[in-house]
Amino acid sequence: MLRIAICDDEEKMVSLNAEITEQCLKEAAAAGEIKTYGSSDNLLYDIAEDHFFFDLILLDIEMPGVTGMELAAKIKPVLPDVKIIFITSHIEYAIDAFELSIFRYVPKSELEKRLPTAVTDALKLILLEEGRVYTIRTSSRLERIPYKDILYIERDGKNARIVTASGVSKVRSTLQGVYDELKAEEFLFIDRGCIVNMIHIMQISSGSAVLKDGTRLPVSRSHLAEVKEQINNYWGRHI
Helix, strand or coil: CEEEEEECCCHHHHHHHHHHHHHHHHHCCCCEEEEEECCHHHHHHHHHCCCCCCCEEEEECCCCCCCHHHHHHHHHHHCCCCEEEEEECCCCHHHHHHHCCCCEEEEHHHHHHHHHHHHHHHHHHHHHHCCCEEEEECCCCEEEEEHHHEEEEEEECCEEEEEECCEEEEECCCHHHHHHHHCCCCEEEEECCEEEEHHHEEEEECCEEEECCCCEEECCHHHHHHHHHHHHHHHHHHC
16 A cells, blocks of 8 residues: 655645545555645654655645755655655745655646646556565575665676665676566666666766766666667656
């Protein structure tokens, strides 16, 4: 079940956001639980102190006390994979929102027109990331790594190193062997020695793939055009 938080200090906005989100869940045939907040402090407490987990947060920027922008900066280290949709009256915040890896920015003046699309796209991505795992089997251990946790995979001698935000796992296999086992369109070769999960790519810049955590991975010249095309095609199909 998906867990969604809505935070806005205006009660009318909370109700409207919840109504739109419920409709999007229904149309996506997805089970979800929506928790609403009228205070950024309460949402932050639930996440930081009570360890509440959310897949998606709809967040007003202009709130008294801790602003939505400040709240997002505090939430991201605790819930690095959460999708945040900013809702605001001030378009200038969009630049800062991008720097915080915000999923989408929705102006309040176009809320009913643009929020359903933003929520639907977020749900599609969350559902796409859920449920699939890569299993490493040896004589002494069985390790299951969720696809969504994999940042990149690189050659390491006769092994492949699977790098996640929480550490590194090794599997006795070629990169091509791991790629064939994954059978997932979000993984792509950016070099003969490196496979990247494009869900974690923020941008392609100066011949490198820049990941959400700041990691820069070189993209070979021979792969550069193909990598850009694959990324565009992937997001074109899913968002």
